[in-house]
Amino acid sequence: KQEVTQIPAALSVPEGENLVLNCSFTDSAIYNLQWFRQDPGKGLTSLLLIQSSQREQTSGRLNASLDKSSGRSTLYIAASQPGDSATYLCAVSGGGSGGSNYKLTFGKGTLLTVNP
Amino acid sequence: GAGVSQSPSNKVTEKGKDVELRCDPISGHTALYWYRQSLGQGLEFLIYFQGNSAPDKSGLPSDRFSAERTGGSVSTLTIQRTQQEDSAVYLCASSPPLAGYNEQFFGPGTRLTVL
Numbered sequence: 001k002q003e004v005t006q007i008p009a010a011l012s013v014p015e016g017e018n019l020v021l022n023c024s025f026t027d028s029a030i031y032n033l034q035w036f037r038q039d040p041g042k043g044l045t046s047l048l049l050i051q052s053s054q055r056e057q058t059s060g061r062l063n064a065s066l067d068k069s070s071g072r073s074t075l076y077i078a079a080s081q082p083g084d085s086a087t088y089l090c091a092v093s094g095g096g097s098g099g100s101n102y103k104l105t106f107g108k109g110t111l112l113t114v115n116p
Numbered sequence: 117g118a119g120v121s122q123s124p125s126n127k128v129t130e131k132g133k134d135v136e137l138r139c140d141p142i143s144g145h146t147a148l149y150w151y152r153q154s155l156g157q158g159l160e161f162l163i164y165f166q167g168n169s170a171p172d173k174s175g176l177p178s179d180r181f182s183a184e185r186t187g188g189s190v191s192t193l194t195i196q197r198t199q200q201e202d203s204a205v206y207l208c209a210s211s212p213p214l215a216g217y218n219e220q221f222f223g224p225g226t227r228l229t230v231l
Contacts, residue, residue: 034219043120043207044222089159093218100172102147102211102218106159 002027002095006088006107013080014115021075021088021110027095028071034093034104035064035075037086044089047075052094080114087111118142120223122208128229129198137193137226141210148191149211149220150183154204162206165191167213198230 003026013019023033032051036044048057048064050073056065063076077084091104121140129135141148150162161175165185176182180198185191195202205227209220 032218036222041227043122043224044209046219046221049219091159100164102149102164102166103161103172103175104149104151104159104220105161108158 002030002092002105004090004092004105004107006090006110008110009108010111010113012113012115015080015082017080017114018076018078019080019112021077021090021112023073023075023090023107025071025073025092025095025105028068029095030068030092031094031101032092033064033066033073034091035062035073036089036091038089038109039086047088077112080112082114082116084114085112120208120210120221122206122223122226124226125224126227126229128231130231131200132197134194134196135198135228137195137206137228139191139193139208139223141189141191141208142212142221144212145210145221146188146213147211147218148185149209150191150193151207151209152177152204153207153225159207162193195228198228200230203228203230 005024007022034049035047050066061078066073087109089109091106123138148165153159163183164172180196183193205225207225209222211218
């Protein structure tokens with residue numbers, strides 16, 4: 001069974017700081033990995049998707065890397081802003097017995113607070 | 117363009133009643149998913165529809181849960197004889213028809229409270 005772990009569970013930083021969120025998964029036979037943000041009481045917003053053959057993806061101040069063989073991904077946020085405050089979720093498809101290329105397994109998330 | 121929409125946004129019901137939750141995927145998306153987000157369990161997969169193929173119902177927690185997708189677009193998740201443990205946020209997502217890619221776009225969710 002695929003399991004996804006996110007560390008830390010919560011992070012508080014001052015505005016302007018660069019930060020890294022970590023995600024690990026137990027079975028490296030994944031199809032892709034997706035990072036989301038979730039604001040309180042809202043749905044999920046897709047940030048970045050990395051296919052299993054890729055090493056990283058970038059969007060604006062966000063950079064996500066994937067080390068499939070070691071079962072790890074990091075989300076790097078540059079020059080953090082108060083508007084970045086949210087819960088960040090990592091999810092993978094595939095892995096585990098009968099893993100599919102569509103069924104996402106989620107971590108519990110990292111609650112990020114960026115203080116002005 | 118318009119994203120995934122879900123209705124209602126909030127639903128409060130009494131234990132034992134049936135509820136229906138609706139999802140409108142992004143136009144042109146062939147894949148549709150339902151997930152459940154609860155405090156104790158995090159986000160869990162429930163069911164997956166892809167075009168006219170048989171759905172993957174492997175995540176449905178009991179036979180009180182069912183879902184259908186009419187005309188390859190709108191989907192309804194039905195929970196019969198609701199229980200308090202069904203209280204959660206039910207999220208719908210859709211994906212475009214790109215093989216092997218499957219980036220999922222989520223709706224705002226329906227918050228279900230069973231009293």
